[in-house]
Amino acid sequence: MKLDVALIHPPSVYDFRKSPSYASMISEVIPSMYVFDMMPYGFLTLATYLEKNGLNVAIFNLAAKMLKDRSFDVEKYIKRIEADLFGIDLHWAVHAQGAIEIARIIKEIHPESKVVLGGLSSTYFRYEVIRYPFIDAILTGDSAELPLLRYIEEGPERTPNIIWKDGGKIRENPLSWIPESLDEFGIDHEFLLRNVKKTRDLAISSPFASFDEAPIAGVITMKGCPFNCITCGGSRFAYERAYMRRKLAIKSPEAIADEVEGIARISKMPIFFVGDLRIGGMGRVERVSKLLKELDLENELIFEFFTPPSKEVLGYIRRTSHSVYLQISPESPFEDIRRAFGRPYTNQSLEKMVSNSESLGFERLDLYFMVGLPFQRREQAISVADYFRKLREISKRLDSFVSPLAPFVDPGSRAYMDPGAFGYIITLRDFEDYRRALLSEHWMNSLNYETRWMNRREIAEASLDAYERLLTERYLQGIVDEEAYELAMERIELDKLVLDRVERGIPIDDLKDRIDELARRSDARVKKGLSLYPTSGLAERIRNPILRALITLVR
Known part of the structure; x- marks a missing residue:
């Protein structure tokens, strides 16, 4: 598919499917699972704004798709996406590992495309993040609609709120565009439906992995x-x-x-x-x-x-x-x-x-x-x-x-x-x-x-x-119903077991299937019951x- 802009939501860790880890407790009171698969709300304002200005945009929630399909080949899928610019969110620091790894993969597959990050954490750590060789620019601040459009249409020199690479130098334009009203940046919620039609895949188009079960x-x-x-x-x-x-x-x-x-x-x-x-x-x-x-x-x-x-x-x-x-x-x-x-x-x-x-x-x-x-x-x-x-x-x-x-x-x-x-x-x-x-x-x-x-x-x-x-x-x-209670209690016991083993230096590889079952497959059932x-x-x-x-x- 040929796009002007592909907006990519990464998992917190790439590739979380290949190594056992337990982190469900940190996401127990939000719709996201432990890999923080809920894409940022700003993707929808960006997509709506860019579409209004004539650009072809799609959103790809890699984190949600990876949770729904354990055999999903991320690199193979990224090869299918043709886009002039890939935008990756690094809003909260919980995506520090996953966002950077996905950026690296995209640049390796599409070296001619621009790879741009945005969000509060990429802003805070911008002088470190921009030094990764596969990142072209970071849009700074809490709003990226106009800066992203300006970057696409006029280049970085005329774009506010940006740090970018210019040959061997790192250059920065100050964080000066800070909108005082949100009315201009509403959301066309029908974009989500158009996005499904583009991707032909509900999981990769969903705001979060369990959106189908609990929207x-x-x-x-x-x-x-x-x-x-x-x-x-x-x-x-x-x-x-x-x-x-x-x-x-x-x-x-x-x-x-x-x-x-x-x-x-x-x-x-x-x-x-x-x-x-x-x-x-x-x-x-x-x-x-x-x-x-x-x-x-x-x-x-x-x-x-x-x-x-x-x-x-x-x-x-x-x-x-x-x-x-x-x-x-x-x-x-x-x-x-x-x-x-x-x-x-x-x-x-x-x-x-x-x-x-x-x-x-x-x-x-x-x-x-x-x-x-x-x-x-x-x-x-x-x-x-x-x-x-x-x-x-x-x-x-x-x-x-x-x-x-x-x-x-x-x-x-x-x-x-x-x-x-x-x-x-x-x-x-x-x-x-x-x-x-x-x-x-x-x-x-x-x-x-x-x-x-x-x-x-x-x-x-x-x-x-x-x-x-x-x-x-x-x-x-x-x-709380009995099924949700029993599943949640199992998750607590597993959490304690993993913690004890990690503290004592005992491997947890043999717990991988149980972690996968309780942390991923049971997550939607637990949260629905809770x-x-x-x-x-x-x-x-x-x-x-x-x-x-x-x-x-x-x-």
Whole structure:
């Protein structure tokens, strides 16, 4: 297939299929599996923008395809793609190994094509990454639409936000194009359907590997953040210092509603709104509520909040659809730990939100907790189940999840830049350190930090114990079904076994088949049973019968 631009999403590690490793715990509370197969949302904005400007674009999710088809020959497939430019995402550092390996393969097969990287991590590590001989350029910052188009049409000299090779020299144009509105960069969600028609392959066209079994759509409502969670590479601190964004980019209520309508026109899948709608003012909440209500949606809607909202705000959110879910991340049941992390609110305000969500009839409120926080010791980490039990007395429409802060304290975050001030010890600094760490046999050894209160082994063990205790509580309360509970418990036991063997220097090659079964084949079943979000098959969610037939054909 001949393209102007091929957008490539790599697995976190290439080739993860050839060596046994266990890392499911680090992706247990997101739709992605342990190789972080969910492609970046920015691929869809890029593809929409470039298509509008007359370019032929396709997206290839190599990570998802590799998970779905263990015999998939990556190099053979890449040979079939003819493109003037290959764009590879290196947004979070978890793709440090896989993105570079895929870039190398592409350049070896297509030496005349440009290989360009983009994303926050490639920006942060740009002076190291650009030195790989098979990478032609890196687009820097949090937005690449106009720079990529300019690079294609006019070359690097006239392109903002770029570092590139010019003969034997490395040159850089400053990070100067930072859009203050997202309205110009909406998504045509029908692009995904056109992409399937181009590739004739649902797995390689899917946003993530289990999309066929549990589809979900997203709407980005903002870029940047007003909060300073200390380990987050998307915090205000990181955006201002590393990515030059000093002003939030807000998507208007009208643009949000247009995007939702585009999703609803083709499917009934759940829609997750990324970003707290209160950022931008109460008027924005009211306007979004009104516009979404007028759409009379059949889709379930999921809204996140960074701090507990008022009952008035929740009232507006509840009117948006027949079925509405809420999410918030208190991180810890302990207020001092939460405050130290950058979430400055009380348990009283959180419990008020729980009560209000019950009285207003939300489908569910999900709470997310984390292990590896400042001031947090093991006994505090594993107490999540106890706090959850208490909150369930307020509302039975409540669910909860816990995971380690893994694998990395984000480069560019406050804790990364000044670890001692927050009780962290950062163990990885150079980009090559991250590439090597991602090849570890157990996820504990990929962590780039310890804290003053727990070392890496203690963080791993506390994470597993906290997860097991919360899982058991959810099972006893009838939230998790028996099959999902038993599979999840098997995964915990395997995780502990791999950890013990790795720590004692005992090979894990004989566990490869079991790891493959529990970490990959069972992942969708576990996550569906754990109910991260409302699920049903993609074909059931697609409205058009012709499109349903197409999806069935290209499975």
